[in-house]
Amino acid sequence: MTELEMIQQLRKGNELAFKQLVEDNQDMVYNTALSIVQHAADAEDVAQEVFIQVYRSIDQFKGDSRLSTWIYRITVTKSLDLIRSRKRKKRFAFVTSLFGPNNEILHDPVNFHHPGVELDQKEQAAELFRLIDQLPENQKTAFILLKSEELSYQEIAQVMELSVSAVESLLFRARQNLRKLLETQTIKPKGQQQPK
Template sequence: MTESELLIELKAGSEAAFRRFVETYQTRVFNLAFRLLGDRDEADDVAQEVFAEVYETIGQFRGEATFSTWLYRITTTQSLSHLRKKRTRKRFAFVTSLFGASNELLHDPPDTSQPEQALAQTEENQLLLRAVGQLPDTQRAAFTLHYMEGLSYKEVAAILQTTVSAVESLLHRAKRQLRTKLQPYYADVFNGN
């Protein structure tokens, strides 16, 4: 079955077509979500949200972009939204852990001046994934889509709903930040040795 035939059946509400769609794209959706989130359980949750959103909004797909671009856009948007919610929950939990019910300080804030010790002990891939995970959301998305998913600048621009030059700028800033973050671990590479 071709992608266009699958789309026609999906828009018609075929459950069998939706099952085929999930089987065909679940690995791609999960992998992108995992690369953006860095957590398998969260990526699985986001993948389920993506497929639910596709099921609910397939009728709105107008074909202005390729279907895979549309699917990547939904996955990226859901993943970044999940990250923002997670950060909000963490900040709230941190603040409430410092203050009691009467808003008095319960204990001193933890010392966050030390770098993650675990980061120095990880393998190269985990080191890179963590560094990518520290990038601002749009840089992380652009870097992941281009370098990890192998999409072109034009495809990344379509997914992020921006221009190719904006993608180039995002990637340039992401690489610069990654170089700074990873330089201590790869001093010989960055110093030309």
């Protein structure tokens, strides 16, 4: 089934076409969401919301980009919406969550495992994703789409609805910011030796 045929079938409410769409895109949606929200259960929730929105709003798809680009865009938006809503909720409990019962400072351990990372590199990957999470929202999104999803600059521009030069600028700033963050952490860029 061509993309155009699939869109026509989706608009008619064809369940087999929708099932095919989910099968073709579920890994991409889940992995993109996981890279942004950094929690498996949240990524599953986002993926479910993405496909519900695709099903409900397929009539709004204009066809000015590939269907997968539109789905990426929805995935990024839903993932960032989840993070924003969590941040709003966390603000209320922020001060009390910093301290334990004996006024000791608490640190939430990062519980993040991306399916594309080898077992022996999980700890380093979790730390790297924690640093990526500290980037400004647009830089983080562009960086994840480039490095985790391996999209081209042109594809990232379409997903984020920006110009290619704006994406290049975001990625340049993201790399600079990550380099600064890496310098203050124990994790080092590839090829750089730890001091002995």
